[in-house]
Amino acid sequence: MSFLLSLFLICVAGGLNVCAAEIDFSHEIVPILNANCVTCHGGRESEGDFSLNTRESLVDSGMVDIGDAAASHLVDLIASDDTDIQMPPSDRPRMSDREIQLIRRWIDEGMKWEPGFSFEIRSYEPPVRPRLVTLPPPTPGREHPIDRLLDRYLAERDLNVPATIDDAAFLRRVHLDLIGLLPTPEQYSDFLASGAEGRREKLIDDLLSRRIEYADHWLTFFNDLLRNDYSGTGFITGGRKQVTEWLYSALLANKPFDEMTRELVAPPTAASQGFIDGIKWRGEVSAGQTNEIQFSQSISQSFLGINMKCASCHDSFIDRWTLKEAYGLAAVYADAPLELHRCDKPTGETQAAAWLYPELGQIDPSAPRAERLRQLAGLMTDPQNARYARTIVNRLWNQMMGRGLVHPLDAMQTEPWNEELLDFLANDFVANGYDLKSTLRLIATSEAYQSRTEIVDGDDGGQYVYRGPRQRRLTAEQFVDAVWQLCSAAPTKFDAPVLRSTVTDAEIAQTQITGKWIWGKLQNGSSPGGEELLIRKTIELPADVSQGGAVITCDNEYVLYVGNRQIIAGTDWTQPQAVSMTGVLKKGSNQIVIKAKNAGAVGGMNPAGLFFQASLKLTDGSEVSIASDETWQYNPEVPESREGRMSAPKQGWQPVTIVPGLDVWNKVLDEQARRLLAPIMTTGSSGKMIRASLMKNTPLMQSLGRPLREQIVSMRPDGLTTLEAIDLANAETLTQWLAQGAEHWSARDWQTSDALVEEMFVAALSRQPTPGERNLLVAALGERPDPQSVQDVMWTILMLPEFMLVR
16 A cells, blocks of 8 residues: 555645644634633623734734744733633633643644634624615626626725636536435536537536435535434434435425425424424433423524524624524414523523514514414514525535535624525515525536636635635545445445435326224224224335335324334324434334324214335335234223333233224325325336435434534534544444455456546546556556456545545
């Protein structure tokens, strides 16, 4: 490996530093200063005439010597054991050794500061209602509205319009941004050979029409934003529920974002309930960890770009939000007005449900909880609430252009660097029915998006100045997907409970409903009101489930368990639910148990029935169907369930009764269950590569920046870490993928090693190798490349900064 390692070091010289990551100001330094310093030396406070609101005020204070932490008085104070001079003062908690080390490194590395960031309380207040934007006249050949606004911005600052990137660079960038995959060598050749006018616009439309790849990619963005995942904190104990299936279906259908938001804020079914319920922590929790306060923080951060965490403890030091406002939003979710806790101590005051922007309307605090949530959902998505639209288009701009118009993304009280552009994007988003793809298309078709990434950051007095899009790191999921693409190493099954299929109306019409309505003992076709029972089916599978799912409904309520673990529940029989069985049913014996309940007054009689139908594709290629029928069993003994788990009794099982299907039941099956069953029964026919976004987090993805999602994440850190460098060099999974890829590439019939090198570069980087690269790698492969030498070359290409970036 020594030759290739030397080559790798040559390739990355002047590129990314993979050995020592720069300090991340936003994620590492700001939290330390917020927790330890801002109370006395930020916002409106400047005790001892020392303010750290801005980098300039910190430098002017004389407390730091940039580049020399050892000579900085600030470091002396935070590291001192002398109670007369130490900072924070002796009556407050000390900084940890780790925090002090981070401050030292930050100063030694030049005290990097996010342009435009400040701890001061800003006087800027974004407008609540939409603001009309008049586009400036276009310059010749640049009529796109985004370009017209940015051209004026650049002209006012006497800056050059960034040059346009070539077709190859555009091809790679737009593939990674819109669907998260590398273009194939065939797509590369076809696109470069096409001289058709409008080919870039056509490619954008084609990528956005690829529904599965689009949903796979943007699932990562929304999982971060909604702190949704498939394992981790809260899932084991049942104190947290996924919204994955609902979310994936919404992305697959390109559901309007306002509709998505309403279903998250005021869930019509259990499928989208998990977001507002948050994490139910075990044991005693602080006031700031309650589900009500989590709701306040999540709603405000995800949909309004507001950090309500500070205001959930006390009136915020960094923006205008107050403790009462945080609790007013929390009380929308609560069963009763909430007692305020300041710094975790009860104040004796209570706060009723209230909305943050009363000029748009207000919540009725006396209304039932479900109605309050609906009122909040309506106010949040009101077309007059420009802050909502501004927040999501700002996030999309950041995804596509590398930096938000307001930055950081969860500081939407901050003045944007181009307010007219932000308002224009927000207005266009609303005018186009809150269509996420429409906004992505608008950005991607602009000359601004298709221009060269900026070369210099530029200080400009601490204020960000736009000079073009910024290059971005591949996300953990994009990197893993790219490796799987190059190595043909994607897994054969995934963890996310999603139905990864698109169907036509004809396929829906042809879908057969084979499940029957079943129940326990009946009297004249009816069951006692309030009756509860268990219904089960045991199945043997010769292999694991690669893809597939089930549709279930029950008149009136049900909870589905597999292997004693709760999978899904429903209380509205008129709304059948689809649930993925991937990762739920496994090779061997599986017991499906459904706790079913008939509603109605106790002592009365009324019809009751359960419907279940599943279609599975197994890893051995076989297919299995399961449907509720006379082979199922019921049990009148229903044990208590705890934390999402239940142990079914071993004795007392009896054959179920087939219930004659009522016309209203069969209408629900025909109109709704059939539409849900169709994608399940056609799942697996698409042949799409399984994606990292559908997999549980792994140590490699975690070191590459994928969060645990215990908190909402709108911006992942962009610095490289020592752990990541170690994993990129030594991770067992990456080595296995590369070995598999080397076998795949070596098995092909190459005329020359030069042809192999060229194909690898096109597949990984969407460009031809330079003469120097070509000569070095051909020499490394030799005339007869063996799998080990191919693996070394693949690793070298993957370690290039160019591969790891969207440029």
